[in-house]
Amino acid sequence: MPDDKRVAVLGAGMHPWGKWGRNFVEYGLAAAGDALSDAGVAWTDVQYVSGADTIRNGYPGFIAGATFAQALGWTGARVSSSYAACASGAQAVSNARAQILAGLCDVALVVGADTTPKGFFTPVGGDRKDDPDWLRFHLLGATNPTYFALYARRRMALFGATETDFAAVKVKNARHGLENPYARYRKEVTIDEVLSSPMVADPLRLLEICATSDGGAALVLTSMEFARRHAGTDNLVTIDAVSTVTPRYPQTVIEMPNFSTDSAATISTPGPTFKQSVALAAYEEAGIGPEDINVAEVYDLSSALELDWYEDIGLCKEGEAERMLRDGDTTIGGRVPVNPSGGLSCFGEAIPAQAIAQVCELVWQLRGQAEGRQVEGARVGITANQGLFGHGSSIIVAS
Amino acid sequence: MPSAKTRVPAIDGWFTLDDDAPTLLGSRCTSCGTYAFPKETFFCRNPGCQGKEFAEAPLSRQGTVWSYTDACYQPPKPYVAADPYVPFSIAAVELAAEQMVVMGQVVPGVGVDELSVGTEVELVLDTLYEDDEHEYIVWKWKPVNGGSEVSDA
Numbered sequence: 001m002p003d004d005k006r007v008a009v010l011g012a013g014m015h016p017w018g019k020w021g022r023n024f025v026e027y028g029l030a031a032a033g034d035a036l037s038d039a040g041v042a043w044t045d046v047q048y049v050s051g052a053d054t055i056r057n058g059y060p061g062f063i064a065g066a067t068f069a070q071a072l073g074w075t076g077a078r079v080s081s082s083y084a085a086c087a088s089g090a091q092a093v094s095n096a097r098a099q100i101l102a103g104l105c106d107v108a109l110v111v112g113a114d115t116t117p118k119g120f121f122t123p124v125g126g127d128r129k130d131d132p133d134w135l136r137f138h139l140l141g142a143t144n145p146t147y148f149a150l151y152a153r154r155r156m157a158l159f160g161a162t163e164t165d166f167a168a169v170k171v172k173n174a175r176h177g178l179e180n181p182y183a184r185y186r187k188e189v190t191i192d193e194v195l196s197s198p199m200v201a202d203p204l205r206l207l208e209i210c211a212t213s214d215g216g217a218a219l220v221l222t223s224m225e226f227a228r229r230h231a232g233t234d235n236l237v238t239i240d241a242v243s244t245v246t247p248r249y250p251q252t253v254i255e256m257p258n259f260s261t262d263s264a265a266t267i268s269t270p271g272p273t274f275k276q277s278v279a280l281a282a283y284e285e286a287g288i289g290p291e292d293i294n295v296a297e298v299y300d301l302s303s304a305l306e307l308d309w310y311e312d313i314g315l316c317k318e319g320e321a322e323r324m325l326r327d328g329d330t331t332i333g334g335r336v337p338v339n340p341s342g343g344l345s346c347f348g349e350a351i352p353a354q355a356i357a358q359v360c361e362l363v364w365q366l367r368g369q370a371e372g373r374q375v376e377g378a379r380v381g382i383t384a385n386q387g388l389f390g391h392g393s394s395i396i397v398a399s
Numbered sequence: 400m401p402s403a404k405t406r407v408p409a410i411d412g413w414f415t416l417d418d419d420a421p422t423l424l425g426s427r428c429t430s431c432g433t434y435a436f437p438k439e440t441f442f443c444r445n446p447g448c449q450g451k452e453f454a455e456a457p458l459s460r461q462g463t464v465w466s467y468t469d470a471c472y473q474p475p476k477p478y479v480a481a482d483p484y485v486p487f488s489i490a491a492v493e494l495a496a497e498q499m500v501v502m503g504q505v506v507p508g509v510g511v512d513e514l515s516v517g518t519e520v521e522l523v524l525d526t527l528y529e530d531d532e533h534e535y536i537v538w539k540w541k542p543v544n545g546g547s548e549v550s551d552a
Contacts, residue, residue, distance in 0.1 A: 122475040129410060134477060139409055139527065139537055140504055141474035142489060149468030150491050157466070157516035201468045202511045249446050254465070254491050254500050263434035264498040267445060 001287065006238040007100045008227030011039025011220035012360040017184040017213045017347045024054060027216030028068050028113030039220035040230065043072050047105035050096040051081045052088035052112030052352035055124065064352065068111045086299065087387025088112060089355030090395060094242045096221050106226040112352035113216030121212060133257040145209050147256045149201035152304035156203065159319040161307065163203050167194035169303035170208050170345055172331050177342015179372020184213050185346045208303035213348030217356035237366050241285035241396040247274035256388055275312040278392035279384055286396040290314030293336055294378040295365050297358040299385040300343040310338065313384050332375060340365060340373045355393050358383035366399040409527045409535040413437055416536065421524045422457035423501065423538055429454055434497040461543065462492040464518040465500045469511050479528035490540045492520055506541040519543040
């Protein structure tokens with residue numbers, strides 16, 4: 001891939017996920033510090049700060065880019081702040097990458113962090129009857145797991161997925177995350193333990209639904225020329241594609257926080273679904289296909305949703321995800337390991353940090369630094385994620 | 400004893416208050432015929448259409464379950480839960496004429512064991528919550544034959 005289409009990842013850093021109860025800025029700073037020292041770049045050499053925002057909890061989270069810049073010490077660096085719910089991190093990566101590819105800067109720092117409350121995510125407060133996210137809680141009592149469960153039940157009806165299959169995803173990811181120092185949950189679980197945990201939204205149980213976590217992640221992105229000069233090598237990890245696509249009309253799969261799908265009454269719906277199109281756009285941009293992927297980090301908001309992603313990112317055909325899982329294809333050591341980090345299953349979700357954390361994991365995998373969870377020989381990885389209201393997010397990382 | 404409370408919709412303009420045959424009130428673009436729920440009032444969502452005028456469109460009162468689940472734990476505010484909390488089912492329902500899927504709670508007493516992908520349901524009105532003076536009404540889905548329709552979608 002030519003240099004004017006890709007950027008180098010010189011540094012990656014994370015603050016461990018958990019329920020630390022401190023200000024989100026602290027997690028972002030720790031991650032940024034680690035990313036900068038990993039890159040061997042001084043904060044004062046960063047020309048562009050790209051913040052992934054939180055809107056729910058982290059004061060003053062509405063302005064995360066500048067919040068981190070201030071905390072690191074004002075340098076006059078240019079700044080942007082991105083909010084796209086769970087896809088905020090991908091937007092922040094996209095902004096930094098675009099600045100570099102446009103030749104407007106050489107060195108950018110991407111940071112996302114969050115502090116979350118216990119329990120269900122809830123909409124922003126007030127009496128807001130023009131906000132579908134508020135209304136779905138008020139009129140339906142539809143939480144995020146409600147939507148995850150609709151997809152899970154649909155999988156069972158269409159493809160014969162079983163509750164044991166869903167539990168097996170959790171068992172796999174729990175095992176993957178055991179040695180990951182950044183994971184919040186590092187404990188093996190059995191199928192029986194998963195299936196005896198309380199039902200939250202049938203057929204999904206407590207151990208199958210991702211928790212809400214505190215955490216922070218950061219990347220130092222640079223131009224290829226800067227990276228070669230700075231690192232003194234051509235052996236670089238690069239970002240070859242960033243997909244931030246929206247759905248195409250009509251969107252016929254019910255999506256959070258909507259009450260309904262689009263109507264397909266006047267326009268037929270050939271072509272890919274939204275989640276399929278998210279990865280397709282990334283593949284097209286990178287000039288590769290699913291057959292080139294060695295490792296994937298996908299957004300397992302629920303155990304069942306991970307299976308949807310296998311198909312949506314093209315690792316297998318529709319209806320074959322359960323077989324892939326059962327055959328061990330997506331376990332470390334298998335054909336294309338999925339969520340070697342342990343995924344959201346082991347992390348819980350720190351919304352604006354999560355899509356950045358996915359990239360951090362792929363960087364470490366591609367460098368051979370993922371101790372205790374290494375996917376041997378991994379050269380190309382993909383992330384997949386999706387933000388509320390129709391924010392696609394998929395990033396291809398290569399070495 | 401009949402309730403003396405005033406019945407009001409939990410949200411204005413989304414459905415009729417017709418107890419016998421309530422309907423959801425969507426919109427239909429007068430240019431391209433595209434349906435929307437809740438009503439579109441500003442600009443047609445069909446990217447190939449420039450329509451800005453919409454007719455109110457009562458949606459099909461019956462459909463089939465696209466998928467379903469339940470809420471075993473009490474949803475957070477702004478959901479107004481009964482005390483003590485009573486779990487309920489939720490269904491996403493396909494409407495054939497409109498070719499869209501619309502979510503709704505399922506009437507009380509119908510658990511997930513009585514639902515399947517493909518179950519035929521119809522729209523009814525029910526109380527969402529109440530205060531001292533009002534019953535706030537919302538639409539819900541109710542299995543046509545009391546549930547347990549078997550289908551493999």
